[in-house]
Amino acid sequence: MRFLSIMLLAALLATPALANEVYRTVDDRGVVVFSDRPLSSASVRVTVETKAPAAGEPQSVASADPQRDEDAARERGLQAARAEQAEIRAEACRQARAAVATYETSPRLYESLPDGGRRYLSDEEMAAARQQARQAVADYCVD
Secondary structure, eight states: OHHHHHHHHHHHHHHHHHHTEEEEEEOTTSOEEEESSOSSTTOEEEEOOOOOOOSSOOOOTGGGOHHHHHHHHHHHHHHHHHHHHHHHHHHHHHHHHHHHHHHHHOSSOEEEOTTSOEEEOOHHHHHHHHHHHHHHHHHHOOO
């Protein structure tokens, strides 16, 4: 087992050295041929240098595709608009529920006049106002 481990380690260490050996040969027709072993006595060893990728931030896959970037930006905009609409709807629901609570518990409802006075609503107007408040709750409060 130990022998097998040592041989495996030696093979792994030798692989990078072998991978960098490239030979360049020009054949009889003038065509340049690259190979991993010399094809003739005229073969020239070429040193292949590889560089590690830059240590900076890797390029994301999403930024490689402009259409995908546009789609993602559009989707983020739609999500933001949906979130804003949900907030507006939640506030309208809160106000509608507060109005229902006020209309249901108040014995008399009134509206303020421009001169600072009050005009009390009739029983029919109170019933209509309560019904409108309930309808607003039904419209805005979808649980």
